[in-house]
Amino acid sequence: xxxxxxxxxxxxxxxxxxxxxxxxxxxxxxxxxxxxxxxxxxxxxxxxxxxxxxxxxxxxxxxxxxxxxxxxxxxxxxxxxxxxxxxxxxxxxxxxxxxxxxxxxxxxxxxxxxxxxxxxxxxxxxxxxxxxxxxxxxxxxxxxxxxxxxxxxxxxxxxxxxxxxxxxxxxxxxxxxxxxxxxxxxxxxxxxxxxxxxxxxxxxxxxxxxxxxxxxxxxxxxxxxxxxxxxxxxxxxxxxxxxxxxxxxxxxxxxxxxxxxxxxxxxxxxxxxxxxxxxxxxxxxxxxxxxxxxxxxxxxxxxxxxxxxxxxxxxxxxxxxxxxxxxxxxxxxxxxxxxxx
Amino acid sequence: xxxxxxxxxxxxxxxxxxxxxxxxxxxxxxxxxxxxxxxxxxxxxxxxxxxxxxxxxxxxxxxxxxxxxxxxxxxxxxxxxxxxxxxxxxxxxxxxxxxxxxxxxxxxxxxxxxxxxxxxxxxxxxxxxxxxxxxxxxxxxxxxxxxxxxxxxxxxxxxxxxxxxxxxxxxxxxxxxxxxxxxxxxxxxxxxxxxxxxxxxxxxxxxxxxxxxxxxxxxxxxxxxxxxxxxxxxxxxxxxxxxxxxxxxxxxxxxxxxxxxxxxxxxxxxxxxxxxxxxxxxxxxxxxxxxxxxxxxxxxxxxxxxxxxxxxxxxxxxxxxxxxxxx
Numbered sequence: 177x178x179x180x181x182x183x184x185x186x187x188x189x190x191x192x193x194x195x196x197x198x199x200x201x202x203x204x205x206x207x208x209x210x211x212x213x214x215x216x217x218x219x220x221x222x223x224x225x226x227x228x229x230x231x232x233x234x235x236x237x238x239x240x241x242x243x244x245x246x247x248x249x250x251x252x253x254x255x256x257x258x259x260x261x262x263x264x265x266x267x268x269x270x271x272x273x274x275x276x277x278x279x280x281x282x283x284x285x286x287x288x289x290x291x292x293x294x295x296x297x298x299x300x301x302x303x304x305x306x307x308x309x310x311x312x313x314x315x316x317x318x319x320x321x322x323x324x325x326x327x328x329x330x331x332x333x334x335x336x337x338x339x340x341x342x343x344x345x346x347x348x349x350x351x352x353x354x355x356x357x358x359x360x361x362x363x364x365x366x367x368x369x370x371x372x373x374x375x376x377x378x379x380x381x382x383x384x385x386x387x388x389x390x391x392x393x394x395x396x397x398x399x400x401x402x403x404x405x406x407x408x409x410x411x412x413x414x415x416x417x418x419x420x421x422x423x424x425x426x427x428x429x430x431x432x433x434x435x436x437x438x439x440x441x442x443x444x445x446x447x448x449x450x451x452x453x454x455x456x457x458x459x460x461x462x463x464x465x466x467x468x469x470x471x472x473x474x475x476x477x478x479x480x481x482x483x484x485x486x487x488x489x490x491x492x493x494x495x496x497x498x499x500x501x502x503x504x505x506x507x508x509x510x511x512x513x514x515x516x517x
Numbered sequence: 518x519x520x521x522x523x524x525x526x527x528x529x530x531x532x533x534x535x536x537x538x539x540x541x542x543x544x545x546x547x548x549x550x551x552x553x554x555x556x557x558x559x560x561x562x563x564x565x566x567x568x569x570x571x572x573x574x575x576x577x578x579x580x581x582x583x584x585x586x587x588x589x590x591x592x593x594x595x596x597x598x599x600x601x602x603x604x605x606x607x608x609x610x611x612x613x614x615x616x617x618x619x620x621x622x623x624x625x626x627x628x629x630x631x632x633x634x635x636x637x638x639x640x641x642x643x644x645x646x647x648x649x650x651x652x653x654x655x656x657x658x659x660x661x662x663x664x665x666x667x668x669x670x671x672x673x674x675x676x677x678x679x680x681x682x683x684x685x686x687x688x689x690x691x692x693x694x695x696x697x698x699x700x701x702x703x704x705x706x707x708x709x710x711x712x713x714x715x716x717x718x719x720x721x722x723x724x725x726x727x728x729x730x731x732x733x734x735x736x737x738x739x740x741x742x743x744x745x746x747x748x749x750x751x752x753x754x755x756x757x758x759x760x761x762x763x764x765x766x767x768x769x770x771x772x773x774x775x776x777x778x779x780x781x782x783x784x785x786x787x788x789x790x791x792x793x794x795x796x797x798x799x800x801x802x803x804x805x806x807x808x809x810x811x812x813x814x815x816x817x818x819x820x821x822x823x824x825x826x827x828x829x830x831x832x833x834x835x836x837x838x839x840x841x842x843x844x
Contacts, residue, residue: 290622291621291622291623294620294621300621301622309618309622309624313609313613316582316614318582319576319578319586319610320583320610321586322579322582322586323582323585323588323594326586326587327587327591330592331590337586350582354579356574356576356579360573514619514620515619515620516619516657516680516681517626
């Protein structure tokens, strides 16, 4: 019997490349990408503070190191498009117009949070902003978002539905059922598979025997792309292409974004099972620092420009934290409301 | 008035809703060219086209997940389970996505999942189930189970118009056996309010609370017991979730003796929930224990002799009524 290498962490085989993907995005829009990646990291930084102060009542999840995938993909969508983010897609939600205070209030279970304290973290949606709330059962959003795409097609709305899945989530039945259904129906749908190396403590090599998740696209007869998930421009460009193809009637695309989860599954998890050299390797590929070097090297921004962006976000987040903290806890009777529409 | 079968009433309800509301569409296996395993959607593909009558792969979870996604976008999907037994393959989409969605973030999910349930047709373990009790536990769902032609029609139209996820359990034994009149053409309205039970037979001595195919068993038993001087009251629940608490307590308080007759395995059944409510809120009115007359806690067996032993029937109900009447 032919056997593979011994089980062990299979980390994405991208090389550290300083040169980012070619883009047609003008300077202002590239700075916009920078803003959203920085905003994501800084919101999560503030959430970490609130967590350590005991103000977050549940778990706290981080997308540290994965900001380029979230931001670059969401940035490729049009206003009429609909997105189903997962727990490491805070950046996608911020691009869609979610305010930092909304996420902070969710984590702190406040009365004025988007779910009024009924659910936490990024588990909220708002179809007016094209956002569908995820559930914790991974893969479930894939059929749901295929259905969103189907409805959009039936209603002639010219929309594209996009959602995410992790390397671990590709092992679910819904990944197969949903992607296959989307492919068979030919609906305008894009699935971003974030291969971040680890599903909680389980390495990707324990989820699958293939090196590239994108090869699974062949099984559904749809295009599959593998992209450097720490290059925001590459993620943007490949998503844009898939979104345009979907909008033009070309059906779904599976995009694998190779990236890395720089923290544990959640804040409580010190990720001691991840070899240090993996963290060190991926720290060198940090998506925000890489993008900064790109912006500076190509004369798109100065050190001062970038500092100004950070300072502006910092000031904004001071206000956002205050607003979030000021919200009361929900009234007890709300627990019984809203079971039925 | 035209006489139609229970199955024709279901077909007519689907047809009328699709004619009336362009947002209504169907997802299912073999519902298009083939017209459905039981021919419920025969002729639909020709009339409504492949854009609204959508044949899917064998992917119950994706079918119901996709329906939920489309419903959030303003569509009114109706998903056919070829047999309702297969709804278990989509359990997660129903109980974790569709059902709590409105509570969690305020977004309604108006889907209908319908399909043939029940036994007595020798379908064995996977084509005979009554899985309603798995779902009665889940907040946010509505569950209906028509036992008459009029309800088959009216509950389905109401289910499609309801803003919540509704599970519509039709009974395959009744499909072509039950016939009744349905208002014809434009006079047809027939909407049945979800959540309201119906007093199928008024009586003095003992109440049978039931739904689905067991309604006919209860009515037949009532006819037989009349000759013995026992006057049965029969309450047809029609809606399993939310239960019509008032109607349940009213009949219990009226006759003081109650049998809950359902075609489910006994433990953890809808019948158990009904019995518990009566015990808690009508205890002082009772003259005897509340009985559950359901199926034994076994899978549904195949052989006719075994299935007969498994299912409640008129003889078993009559015997149980005599037992409780003399308590």
